[in-house]
Amino acid sequence: xxxxxxxxxxxxxxxxxxxxxxxxxxxxxxxxxxxxxxxxxxxxxxxxxxxxxxxxxxxxxxxxxxxxxxxxxxxxxxxxxxxxxxxxxxxxxxxxxxxxxxxxxxxxxxxxxxxxxxxxxxxxxxxxxxxxxxxxxxxxxxxxxxxxxxxxxxxxxxxxxxxxxxxxxxxxxxxxxxxxxxxxxxxxxxxxxxxxxxxxxxxxxxxxxxxxxxxxxxxxxxxxxxxxxxxxxxxxxxxxxxxxxxxxxxxxxxxxxxxxxxxxxxxxxxxxxxxxxxxxxxxxxxxxxxxxxxxxxxxxxxxxxxxxxxxxxxxxxxxxxxxxxxxxxxxxxxxxxxxxxxxxxxxxxxx
Amino acid sequence: xxxxxxxxxxxxxxxxxxxxxxxxxxxxxxxxxxxxxxxxxxxxxxxxxxxxxxxxxxxxxxxxxxxxxxxxxxxxxxxxxxxxxxxxxxxxxxxxxxxxxxxxxxxxxxxxxxxxxxxxxxxxxxxxxxxxxxxxxxxxxxxxxxxxxxxxxxxxxxxxxxxxxxxxxxxxxxxxxxxxxxxxxxxxxxxxxxxxxxxxxxxxxxxxxxxxxxxxxxxxxxxxxxxxxxxxxxxxxxxxxxxxxxxxxxxxxxxxxxxxxxxxxxxxxxxxxxxxxxxxxxxxxxxxxxxxxxxxxxxxxxxxxxxxxxxxxxxxxxxxxxxxxxxxxxxxxxxxxxxxxxxxxxxxxxxxxxxxxxxxxxxxxxxxxxxxxxxxxxxxxxxxxxxxxxxxxxxxxxxxxxxxxxxxxxxxxxxxxxxxxxxxx
Numbered sequence: 001x002x003x004x005x006x007x008x009x010x011x012x013x014x015x016x017x018x019x020x021x022x023x024x025x026x027x028x029x030x031x032x033x034x035x036x037x038x039x040x041x042x043x044x045x046x047x048x049x050x051x052x053x054x055x056x057x058x059x060x061x062x063x064x065x066x067x068x069x070x071x072x073x074x075x076x077x078x079x080x081x082x083x084x085x086x087x088x089x090x091x092x093x094x095x096x097x098x099x100x101x102x103x104x105x106x107x108x109x110x111x112x113x114x115x116x117x118x119x120x121x122x123x124x125x126x127x128x129x130x131x132x133x134x135x136x137x138x139x140x141x142x143x144x145x146x147x148x149x150x151x152x153x154x155x156x157x158x159x160x161x162x163x164x165x166x167x168x169x170x171x172x173x174x175x176x177x178x179x180x181x182x183x184x185x186x187x188x189x190x191x192x193x194x195x196x197x198x199x200x201x202x203x204x205x206x207x208x209x210x211x212x213x214x215x216x217x218x219x220x221x222x223x224x225x226x227x228x229x230x231x232x233x234x235x236x237x238x239x240x241x242x243x244x245x246x247x248x249x250x251x252x253x254x255x256x257x258x259x260x261x262x263x264x265x266x267x268x269x270x271x272x273x274x275x276x277x278x279x280x281x282x283x284x285x286x287x288x289x290x291x292x293x294x295x296x297x298x299x300x301x302x303x304x305x306x307x308x309x310x311x312x313x314x315x316x317x318x319x320x321x322x323x324x325x326x327x328x329x330x331x332x333x334x335x336x337x338x339x340x341x342x343x344x345x346x347x348x349x350x351x
Numbered sequence: 352x353x354x355x356x357x358x359x360x361x362x363x364x365x366x367x368x369x370x371x372x373x374x375x376x377x378x379x380x381x382x383x384x385x386x387x388x389x390x391x392x393x394x395x396x397x398x399x400x401x402x403x404x405x406x407x408x409x410x411x412x413x414x415x416x417x418x419x420x421x422x423x424x425x426x427x428x429x430x431x432x433x434x435x436x437x438x439x440x441x442x443x444x445x446x447x448x449x450x451x452x453x454x455x456x457x458x459x460x461x462x463x464x465x466x467x468x469x470x471x472x473x474x475x476x477x478x479x480x481x482x483x484x485x486x487x488x489x490x491x492x493x494x495x496x497x498x499x500x501x502x503x504x505x506x507x508x509x510x511x512x513x514x515x516x517x518x519x520x521x522x523x524x525x526x527x528x529x530x531x532x533x534x535x536x537x538x539x540x541x542x543x544x545x546x547x548x549x550x551x552x553x554x555x556x557x558x559x560x561x562x563x564x565x566x567x568x569x570x571x572x573x574x575x576x577x578x579x580x581x582x583x584x585x586x587x588x589x590x591x592x593x594x595x596x597x598x599x600x601x602x603x604x605x606x607x608x609x610x611x612x613x614x615x616x617x618x619x620x621x622x623x624x625x626x627x628x629x630x631x632x633x634x635x636x637x638x639x640x641x642x643x644x645x646x647x648x649x650x651x652x653x654x655x656x657x658x659x660x661x662x663x664x665x666x667x668x669x670x671x672x673x674x675x676x677x678x679x680x681x682x683x684x685x686x687x688x689x690x691x692x693x694x695x696x697x698x699x700x701x702x703x704x705x706x707x708x709x710x711x712x713x714x715x716x717x718x719x720x721x722x723x724x725x726x727x728x729x730x731x732x733x734x735x736x737x738x739x740x741x742x743x744x745x746x747x748x749x750x751x752x753x754x755x756x757x758x759x760x761x762x763x764x765x766x767x768x769x770x771x772x773x774x775x776x
Binding site: 028030032037040041043044045047048051052057058060061062063080232233234253254256257258259260319321325326 | 740
């Protein structure tokens with residue numbers, strides 16, 4: 001009996017080794033989507049609706065981050081590569097070039113709405129009123145010496161009060177995303193850069209010495225005041241609740257879902273609310289995108305229909321189901337334009 | 352007399368030291384006991400926090416509605432096209448006829464899950480005789496309602512900062528008073544795939560994915576591991592070459608699992624062209640990870656078979672293969688199986704290598720073949736832990752409970768096999 005077992009084992013081993021090449025690439029009947037973890041909650045909602053209301057299979061969505069998604073998306077044309085990639089920032093020139101090099105030369109860009117990046121703290125502490133300059137001064141690795149142009153010192157500020165006498169006298173303790181995150185990219189670009197551009201001599205560098213400008217504005221301090229809290233925004237929310245002195249940085253949808261426990265700080269006098277982000281008054285907000293590989297439309301079933309579902313008013317409109325999930329809709333005019341471009345698969349041209 | 356004196360002094364020395372030695376022994380024993388108690392304490396704390404967070408997920412708030420499946424709603428040839436959400440809305444309006452105005456009605460409709468319409472659609476498609484009747488149907492409530500009923504979100508505080516308005520809470524209380532809003536056993540959690548709506552999300556997709564992945568892992572790593580162990584232990588000559596292999600197997604057991612994922616991406620996906628996100632590839636990657644564990648355990652259990660058994664068999668004329676297949680393997684099998692189960696239990700809890708091959712993904716449809724896109728239980732936990740909706744917190748904990756139950760069963764089985772079949776010489 002044992003001999004039989006042994007033979008079976010050997011046969012299985014043989015079969016297992018022989019199987020893989022046989023099942024290798026055949027047709028794919030579902031849409032494969034990769035990309036940003038910020039767009040993930042919205043794309044998955046659309047995918048689920050799409051799967052339930054049409055005869056097509058539910059698309060598969062991987063959360064790889066914007067950069068990782070672009071890399072997979074631009075790897076080439078063919079069913080083993082993704083059809084759509086989500087991004088919490090616009091495609092970069094280098095990524096676009098890489099795409100073209102690999103034969104992905106027709107891409108359609110669809111802007112889906114806006115996301116606000118909020119700075120929030122526990123409700124047990126008073127609400128913070130920050131300006132972008134405060135944010136820069138509190139979090140930059142090096143800050144300018146007041147009054148003197150061209151001189152930088154390692155960030156000397158320990159408490160918020162040091163930054164601005166109007167702010168509370170608590171230690172600067174900010175929980176935020178790591179450098180791999182798209183939220184971090186956008187935060188640095190919108191809040192930090194916005195703050196450092198208030199210093200005229202730094203602003204002037206933008207045209208004269210762009211790399212120095214970036215180094216000053218985009219480098220976050222590493223002396224413990226800024227704590228990299230990982231990609232999990234729920235964790236940041238929990239830590240804020242436990243530590244009322246800390247401030248956290250994350251996407252608006254987490255504030256939206258936890259409004260009873262945490263409060264968003266005012267930035268430049270504006271509250272991070274749905275309406276303020278939609279109207280563009282809240283300064284730290286960014287557009288979200290997805291990119292379509294046009295060569296796959298018509299090859300992978302359901303591509304056109306998925307795009308149509310995403311760009312329909314019942315999804316991304318003011319009362320659409322994505323607004324429930326925390327996506328800030330675009331104005332009606334912009335929606336019409338992007339929906340028309342998406343339906344026509346208008347190719348993206350980066351100059 | 353002198354001898355007696357001398358003996359007395361030796362005993363004195365012994366006696367003098369005795370108290371100290373007893374004390375030291377007690378201390379040593381207590382130290383060990385404390386270590387055990389502390390680790391049990393931490394384990395209990397972990398379990399308690401998970402169970403406290405997760406047990407509520409096994410119940411789901413549902414709302415009883417009278418649904419009027421009037422015949423004029425349906426087109427017999429195309430049942431899928433009927434407006435099922437209108438039926439749900441109508442059912443709600445009947446209960447609250449005085450709610451008027453678009454905004455208020457929208458708020459009212461939000462009490463019921465957006466998946467309710469699909470549920471009715473499924474009911475009608477399965478049983479067309481429902482058309483033309485009136486039915487009392489329990490439909491899942493929205494996750495916000497569920498969280499309120501379970502006490503995870505508070506009723507107090509300024510209305511603007513709550514996800515549910517005062518009116519909605521009043522409607523909920525009214526429904527509760529009517530007996531039309533109740534917590535019932537959450538079958539969806541065990542029968543559905545992933546969803547972005549917490550009340551519709553389940554672990555069946557992830558569980559099936561785990562099962563398929565583990566099947567591939569077992570089929571690949573067990574025979575290969577046993578064959579390698581038998582060869583290395585019974586046939587291979589001891590040369591620098593086999594020493595090198597042995598060192599490498601031990602090294603492989605200590606390699607971080609993400610490395611196996613990278614290997615899988617580079618070889619299985621890019622060179623062999625296997626599909627992304629498939630349990631087949633996941634199983635192959637995980638079997639690379641479990642192979643060293645199985646080989647090491649199998650070799651240890653082969654080593655523990657006494658040489659006298661081999662010699663006796665050879666002595667009565669058995670061939671080497673007969674010795675191994677008839678005598679050594681059966682005696683070593685319990686140890687091998689224990690090693691395999693422990694290796695599989697490790698693989699069951701793994702997420703890092705699967706990230707690279709695309710199994711960390713949102714997948715709604717339950718996989719049915721080895722090449723369908725799938726995810727596994729620990730990945731599902733990871734994905735839910737990152738979801739903004741509050742109701743996913745308890746579902747995350749509940750999924751952890753299910754995973755822990757599987758792991759305890761597997762490790763229990765390993766202990767049972769060892770107890771039942773292992774022989775000591």
